[in-house]
Amino acid sequence: MIENAVLIKQGAEARVYTAPFLTRTAIIKERFPKTYRHPILDNKLTTRRVTQEARCLFKCYRSGVDTPVLYFVDIENNAIYMEFVKGKTLKDLISEMGEWSSSKYEELTTKIGVALAKMHSADVIHGDLTTSNLLLRESNNSLVVIDFGLSYISSLPEDKAVDLYVLEKTFLSTHPNSESMFTSILDIYKNNYKASKDILSKLAEVRLRGRKRSMVG
Template sequence: MQLIQQGAEAKVYALTFYGKEAIAKERFPKTYRHPVLDKKLTARRVIQEARCLYRCQQAGIDTPALYYIDSNRNIIYMERIQGCTVKQYLLNQTDDKAACDGIAEKIGTTLATLHALDIIHGDLTTSNLYIRESTNSLVLIDFGLSFISNLVEDKAVDLYVLERAFLSTHPNSQALFDKIIQVYLKRSTTGKQVYARLEDVRLRGRKKSMVG
């Protein structure tokens, strides 16, 4: 296996799994936690991530296909997506309004479906959204921080994380994010409540920035 990424929670390896291009996501031990507690928490997070991926797939959200879960070693084997990140796509299509609007439509629709399942992604960035090469569909990846919640607050924070990612990575992208929100509001039965709470989350974020 070839290590291609390491984050705070896991290492990601590229490999071939029974003839298919795949990745293996391995959650490693946290030395600051008691070993028994760490083992339980890590195993729980692996199962939670796999369940969220499966629920998304059942609802028609494009996510990496699950191949195998090694609960003893805390490794999830899944499809390696062939395509490019939305981050790279937008950087290459900055002046193409139609292309950007199309991406916004896909993101808004996907997030509305995700939140209808009461799944909170937890790390929505343009690097965790892919454009699948073969079908041009939007793929949602990296559910390592995902959890289940029907709280409007949690869904609003999910959107706020994405908004901050857009503004920090893609300058002058507020109009594009606004388009995502418009689509989200049309597709989500609780969209108005989530958007109202998003305004509160934004206000708290601005106050926190002012305080430092």
């Protein structure tokens, strides 16, 4: 148990806490053992996952993507200590979009498109791009990408296209009438990422496969 930690979320893979760390409040993500796996294998896989998440988080940060600052990686306890970011999720912001001016709308889509372009330029695949994993930083309104628990490194256009498709599906299923917003995000992404042509072409193929799966059920 992490000293003075407060549990704020538990998922299938990890527990997330807030706790003091040096002079700051940190988010601590602790991956727990899977009892159905052999202990040695489980520890090896979990350690690899923690290392990969930390590496992707740092690589994004170094490439100019606003992410939580990485404080410490505790390999022995399979935990990552990172910055606690105060802000509002994109999911909540879109729900309030009716109150926003067109300039605020354009500002938000620009921030999202640029962040995704930088992330994919660094060959980081987020793996869980949803409007709950993008938030605006309270202090300066910067767009922050969070939760790299399913992230990995890949230069394949197919993997980047699937990343975009996951976000698009979130827009369509969670935020009705947001098609134009996602189209704007893709336009910004295209203008800020020279290698986007092949990725957007693959995105069209991924969409087609997704529709076929939906029809088959």
